[in-house]
Amino acid sequence: MNKILIIAEHHAGQLNPATARCVTCAQAIGGSVDVLVLAATPEPVVRAAAALQGVNRVLSATHEANLHALAATFAPQIAALAPGYTHLLAPSTTFGKDLMPRVAALLGVAQVSDLMQVDGPRTFVRPIYAGNVLVTVKVPEGHVVAATVRPASWPEAAASSTLAPIEAIESHVALPTHTRFVALEGASSERPDLQSAQRVVSGGRALGSGENFKLIYDLADRLGAAVGASRAAVDAGYVPSDMQVGQTGKIIAPQLYIAVGISGAIQHLTGIKDAGTIVAINKDAEAPIFDVADYGLVGDLFKLVPEFIQAMN
Amino acid sequence: MKILVGYKRVIDYNVRVQVKPDGSGVVTDGVKLSPNPFDEIALEEALRLREKGVASEVVVIGIGPADLQPHLRNGLAMGANRAIHVSTGDAVQPLTVARVLLKIVEREQPGLVMLGKQAIDDDSNQTGQMLAALWDRPQATFASKLDVIGTTAQVVREIDAGLETLEIDLPAVVTVDLRLNEPRFIKLPDIMKAKSKPIETIELASLGVESGDHLTASHFAPPLKRSKGVMVKDVAELVEALRTKGLV
Numbered sequence: 156m157n158k159i160l161i162i163a164e165h166h167a168g169q170l171n172p173a174t175a176r177c178v179t180c181a182q183a184i185g186g187s188v189d190v191l192v193l194a195a196t197p198e199p200v201v202r203a204a205a206a207l208q209g210v211n212r213v214l215s216a217t218h219e220a221n222l223h224a225l226a227a228t229f230a231p232q233i234a235a236l237a238p239g240y241t242h243l244l245a246p247s248t249t250f251g252k253d254l255m256p257r258v259a260a261l262l263g264v265a266q267v268s269d270l271m272q273v274d275g276p277r278t279f280v281r282p283i284y285a286g287n288v289l290v291t292v293k294v295p296e297g298h299v300v301a302a303t304v305r306p307a308s309w310p311e312a313a314a315s316s317t318l319a320p321i322e323a324i325e326s327h328v329a330l331p332t333h334t335r336f337v338a339l340e341g342a343s344s345e346r347p348d349l350q351s352a353q354r355v356v357s358g359g360r361a362l363g364s365g366e367n368f369k370l371i372y373d374l375a376d377r378l379g380a381a382v383g384a385s386r387a388a389v390d391a392g393y394v395p396s397d398m399q400v401g402q403t404g405k406i407i408a409p410q411l412y413i414a415v416g417i418s419g420a421i422q423h424l425t426g427i428k429d430a431g432t433i434v435a436i437n438k439d440a441e442a443p444i445f446d447v448a449d450y451g452l453v454g455d456l457f458k459l460v461p462e463f464i465q466a467m468n
Numbered sequence: 469m470k471i472l473v474g475y476k477r478v479i480d481y482n483v484r485v486q487v488k489p490d491g492s493g494v495v496t497d498g499v500k501l502s503p504n505p506f507d508e509i510a511l512e513e514a515l516r517l518r519e520k521g522v523a524s525e526v527v528v529i530g531i532g533p534a535d536l537q538p539h540l541r542n543g544l545a546m547g548a549n550r551a552i553h554v555s556t557g558d559a560v561q562p563l564t565v566a567r568v569l570l571k572i573v574e575r576e577q578p579g580l581v582m583l584g585k586q587a588i589d590d591d592s593n594q595t596g597q598m599l600a601a602l603w604d605r606p607q608a609t610f611a612s613k614l615d616v617i618g619t620t621a622q623v624v625r626e627i628d629a630g631l632e633t634l635e636i637d638l639p640a641v642v643t644v645d646l647r648l649n650e651p652r653f654i655k656l657p658d659i660m661k662a663k664s665k666p667i668e669t670i671e672l673a674s675l676g677v678e679s680g681d682h683l684t685a686s687h688f689a690p691p692l693k694r695s696k697g698v699m700v701k702d703v704a705e706l707v708e709a710l711r712t713k714g715l716v
């Protein structure tokens with residue numbers, strides 16, 4: 156039987172919803188599902204993990220060195236647990252992408268990135284070429300499967316009314332001191348989180364300035380939506396980098412995605428192809444974004460977005 | 469300090485990649501190849517560190533068949549001092565690349581290894597992390613700012629939660645993100661100069677790198693296409709449609 160270990164992602168006492176998406180993926184693989192929480196202070200994250208439907212057990216590894224999610228610190232602790240498992244999963248967020256290859260290399264095994272479909276316990280589908288191609292890959296027999304899970308491909312596991320057992324574990328591996336956390340400059344926002352929001356409004360280069368982006372924020376606030384951006388808008392300094400959507404930014408799957416003044420380059424579309432409904436507002440009727448939009452509206456955003464905001468009042 | 473830069477050749481990012489009709493791979497015949505954009509950024513940063521006097525030598529390394537040489541000349545024209553060509557006819561996966569890089573690292577003793585955070589062909593985003601693990605050294609992935617301060621480096625990383633700063637002891641592996649810098653354009657005199665720069669060729673088979681833990685790719689397919697929707701004439705019609713679907 157498969158024994159699956161999911162590495163929980165958490166920050167500031169909150170379990171990242173991508174962890175619950177990994178649980179759904181683990182259930183598609185089949186087998187027992189443990190979640191590992193590496194933390195300096197495990198509460199309330201361990202409880203949140205134990206409350207996910209489909210989780211059999213939560214392992215809580217408490218250590219002061221686990222205060223920040225440093226791959227160099229986490230990886231040897233995970234590698235030490237690996238012999239008890241057939242599969243190691245983490246979300247393919249920047250957390251998991253940083254961590255899982257380091258774990259895999261310590262174990263001397265290949266890693267599968269961005270697992271989006273399970274075709275068998277060791278056979279998976281993943282995107283390559285910015286999502287232009289899907290490849291089916293197989294992990295060799297006898298090797299632990301180390302994979303990152305593409306969150307947008309998997310719904311979150313629901314909360315359960317009963318808690319899975321929580322076990323404290325102690326790790327005796329030597330932890331390195333060569334990598335030190337200095338600071339995190341977070342975009343602390345009152346708005347919904349871009350990666351888990353059900354509605355997202357994104358702005359592109361066409362906004363022209365950081366001030367003009369206010370239009371996007373205003374529309375988003377009317378809709379209770381998170382705010383995203385194209386790479387061009389981030390590069391131009393209109394918004395911070397953590398708002399970038401696409402191949403090299405965030406891959407998201409909201410119910411509603413509204414792209415304003417975004418042309419629809421392939422690298423941007425990669426980030427939104429699992430969105431439920433895509434709306435595009437662009438003055439160029441030929442813009443490629445209209446090829447994927449469920450609803451397209453041609454016109455000047457500086458006229459249309461205020462009208463949209465008005466209509467939502 | 470010496471900086472080793474991974475310099476991969478990939479299908480150009482403007483090419484619409486096509487799957488072969490039998491699903492055995494992607495069409496590469498006659499397709500434009502270019503340096504991986506992230507690797508160009510890594511190389512640019514290494515060159516800037518050399519220009520600032522932080523680094524003394526920049527070495528680019530490529531793994532691939534004999535026709536990789538013109539690609540490595542590109543890296544030399546951008547400004548690398550020399551190139552190492554690890555020659556193989558086989559496609560290599562990240563773990564193998566990391567093992568090859570480790571062999572070169574052991575020989576060259578660089579203070580920094582700089583790689584792109586991912587290559588835009590397989591989008592794996594693994595090699596730098598794997599090398600750091602095998603080498604037992606720090607990694608700083610997704611770098612958007614890099615300062616070398618004596619025997620340490622401060623790296624700003626673009627992560628989902630914002631901008632994280634790490635301090636790492638050197639030697640270390642840094643993988644770069646798009647906003648670290650804008651790579652320079654290669655000028656004609658640089659291309660001439662690059663002709664006389666050395667490219668050393670090493671057979672991959674001679675490095676004694678373990679193999680046999682590859683993923684096997686059995687099938688390639690295009691993704692399901694989203695179908696084109698409808699055009700609405702004004703905001704009122706749009707809002708009406710979204711309301712009907714319960715989306716706003």
Ligand SMILES: Cc1cc2nc3c(=O)[nH]c(=O)nc-3n(C[C@H](O)[C@H](O)[C@H](O)COP(=O)(O)OP(=O)(O)OC[C@H]3O[C@@H](n4cnc5c(N)ncnc54)[C@H](O)[C@@H]3O)c2cc1C
Pocket residue numbers: 358359360361384385386387388399400401402403404405415416417418419420421422423426436437438439442454455456457481505506588
């Ligand atoms: C390796 C690599 C990785 C990349 N990763 C990403 C990524 O993760 N995410 C990403 O987004 N991009 C990424 N890109 C960049 C991508 O190729 C495009 O350059 C980028 O998405 C363009 O952003 P944009 O649509 O805002 O700008 P543009 O392409 O310039 O489009 C602006 C659009 O606004 C419209 N417009 C202008 N004025 C108005 C107006 N007044 N009203 C309405 N519409 C107007 C125009 O018609 C145009 O369609 C990547 C590129 C590379 C090479």
